[in-house]
Each structure stands twice: as C-alpha cells, then as structure tokens.
Amino acid sequence: MVKIAAVGTGSIFQRMHLPSYPSVEGAELVALVDVSDQSLKATKKLMLQLYEDKAKELETVDPDRAELLRAAASSIKTYSSLEAALGAEQIDLLDVCTPPKYHEQVVDAIKRGVGVMVEKPMAYSYIEAKRIWDAVKESHAFYQHNEQEIFDPFYYTSRKVVQGGGVGEPLLVSVSFAHYGPENRKWFWDWTVSGGGTLVDMATHSITVGWFLAGFEKRITQVRTVAPHGISQRMSDRLIDGRFRSFEVEDDAHLELRLEGEKGDWVTLLAEGSWSGRDSIPFMVQGTAGVIKGEPENRKLEVVDAFGYEREVAVPKWNSFEMELSNAVSCVKDGTRSISDEDIGLQTTVAMGAAYLSELKGRVAVTPEEFRDFAETFDGGEELVKALIKGVKKGDNS
Ligand SMILES: NC(=O)c1ccc[n+]([C@@H]2O[C@H](COP(=O)([O-])OP(=O)(O)OC[C@H]3O[C@@H](n4cnc5c(N)ncnc54)[C@H](O)[C@@H]3O)[C@@H](O)[C@H]2O)c1
Structure with missing residues (x-):
C-alpha cells in the first residue's frame, strides 16, 4: 500500500480528494x-463516515477491503505540522491541498x-515553483x-479524438474555465496568499488542459494577453468576507499561447480563466480536417468533418479526482513518472507569469525566457507577484 498524508484538509480535500x-x-x-x-x-469525522459508507457497500462483495477501510478510518492520525507527521509516520506520498x-x-x-x-x-509564484522543481x-x-x-472524461476523450487523427493536425485549441467568482473564499482574493486572481486559479486549468490536448511534447514558446479584456478587473468591488470590498487581483484573464513542435509546427491555444462569467468559446479544437466542439459541463462532444458532417462522440463517466489520485498511487507503486509532472507544473507557472508580464508591458508577446529573466531579478515571490499584478487592467470594460 502507498501510505499517504494529506496536507491541508480544507474545501478541496474534504469535497473531492477524501471521498475518492x-x-x-x-x-x-x-x-x-x-x-x-x-x-x-x-x-x-467525515473520513469515518465516508469510509464506513464505502465499507457497507463492499461488505458482501469484498469483505477484506471493507475491513481495511474501517481499520484505516479508525486509526487515522492528525498532526498540526508536516514536520511532525513526517517525524512520526512512514509516508510515501504527500497530497498537498493548502492555499x-x-x-x-x-x-x-x-x-x-x-x-x-x-x-x-504549483506554488505561490514562479520563485517557489522553481524551488520545488529544483528539489x-x-x-x-x-x-x-x-x-x-x-483526467476528466470530457478532455480525455477529446484528446483521444485529436491523437487518433480525428480532425487532422490540430492548429487551434480554445479552452475556458469560468464562473462568477469565489466570493465566500477570502484568501482567493488576497494575493499575498493566493499569488494572483483568476489567472492562477482558473486559467491554470485552461493552460494545462489546452497543452494536454495540443500534446505535452510541444513547448510553450510565447504568451500574450488578448483583447478585449486581457488580464483585468471587470468589477471594482465585491462582497468578500462579509462586506463590499475592493480587491487588487484580476477577475478575468484571456491569453494566447504558442505551443511549438519539433518541426517548426505550432498550435495556438486560447485560454480563458474567469471569475466574471465566460466570454469566449467554452471548448474547441480546430484541425486541418475538422473541428471538435463541445460543452464540457454537459459532457457533450461532437466532431465536425471537412464536409460539415457532424457526429457525436460518447463521453464516458468517471470521477476525475479519483483518477488523478489513482494515477499518482499507481506511478509511486511502479516507480514511474506522472504524465503531469514537475515540468508541466513549472511551465504552466511560467506561462501564467509571462501572461502577467505581457499585460504589464501592454499585451506584447512574452517568451518564457523573458519572463524567467524578469522573475529572477526578484529575491522573493511576494515582490514578484506584487510587481506582476500592477499590470492588471482596471476600470475599462469596453
Ligand atoms: N483542482 C481544483 O479544481 C481546485 C478547486 C479548489 C481549490 N483548489 C486548490 O486546492 C488548494 C486548497 O484550496 P481549498 O479551496 O481547499 O482551500 P481551503 O482554504 O478550503 O483549505 C486549505 C486548508 O489548508 C490549511 N492550511 C493552511 N496553511 C497550512 C499549512 N501551512 N499547513 C497545513 N495546512 C494548512 C487550512 O487550515 C485549510 O484547512 C489550493 O491550491 C487551490 O487552488 C483546486
């Protein structure tokens, strides 16, 4: 068994990781x-209940596993620091869910x-992400x-269509993750804890997913923010922590990335991450021979070929968090790398930093090298983030 310690047992851990x-x-x-x-x-308390529910479900089909789950829940240890946990337990894998x-x-x-x-x-800023990466x-x-x-069945199935040659060579990928904002979550609005606004919260999904669809073997070579909203504040104040407050981070982010292959080929990725509703196409992959369109929320996926013929692609159902955790556990057991490794985490972080820098410099294209040179002039992440969010555009919603 792979022995796991959860670090940070708040919302995402309780709602998504623990039940998986x-x-x-x-x-x-x-x-x-x-x-x-x-x-x-x-x-x-939640663990005891969830594990007992699962044990009951398994009692007749797999009594050994049911017993194992009951034993695990009743013997779980709690610690107020990672250091204390590492000192007391033999741990193979940490599941980090802190801010x-x-x-x-x-x-x-x-x-x-x-x-x-x-x-x-991956981390608060590029500086901390690089420290993790180096380690x-x-x-x-x-x-x-x-x-x-x-690991979501919708994006996973879309990638199968792309890799299977269903739309020819992919040229343009559009991915948007958007809602109307985490008003009830104070730290999300506080850049000293979050490292930024919806770019680092929501567009991070769009960047990694878009890259996954275009192929992780491609390199992100340029990033720029795009009109009409770029990286901006669409609303000047919101109900945060019990009253209307102004805030400093962005609530909308639109960017374009260039993902280059080894032969000079490239895919353009349009990525949106928003806390002010969706402005762009929720999902699309345009290839040389067709288009994949879809509604991720409704698990609706269709391929339109060059002659306009539409066919629906069945999207299976499974829990993406369960699959993500299972992937890590299986890799640890086998001693293999994850498809979503430290390089994917760091390059996604660099792309987000380059997007902030692009907005700061007037929406010019920024290369990863330019961003890294900029970031490395700062000693700490907080100064870097402070400098980057100065570029967030305010008060122009045209
Ligand atoms: N994958 C997703 O779709 C998704 C959704 C929401 C949040 N998240 C991410 O999950 C992480 C946690 O978000 P959340 O919404 O669960 O936050 P949260 O505030 O609900 O929970 C964070 C927990 O971490 C604890 N914590 C704070 N500092 C700690 C420390 N030094 N050591 C140990 N524990 C500490 C807090 O007490 C809290 O219980 C963030 O990185 C967030 O971006 C991911």
Missing part, C-alpha cells in the same frame, strides 16, 4: 495535517525523497502536478 480515496486501489491514507484543529476534527502560499513547505520532504502531489497552482530534479522524488481536468 476509498475507491483508489493501493492507497492508504495514514495522516491528516492541518494548522487548523477545527479542520482536522471535521475531516476526521498556494504554503505549497513550498514540501521542499524538505522532497529533498528527503518523499513523493509529492500538489494541487494547482524534485535533485532528489528524483515522485512529483505530480494535480490538474484533475486532464
């Missing part, structure tokens, strides 16, 4: 780590060879950039 674990073959959740005692108590500011705390564990998976975004390269510990959308 009883179904993940080979996973044994042994420790919960959180700075909040309240969160630890609530998570422990971005605290993702970097895994560096020491990585250096000691402990496997890690970290929720998106992984040095220790060769397992690393998974947790982007569940690449």
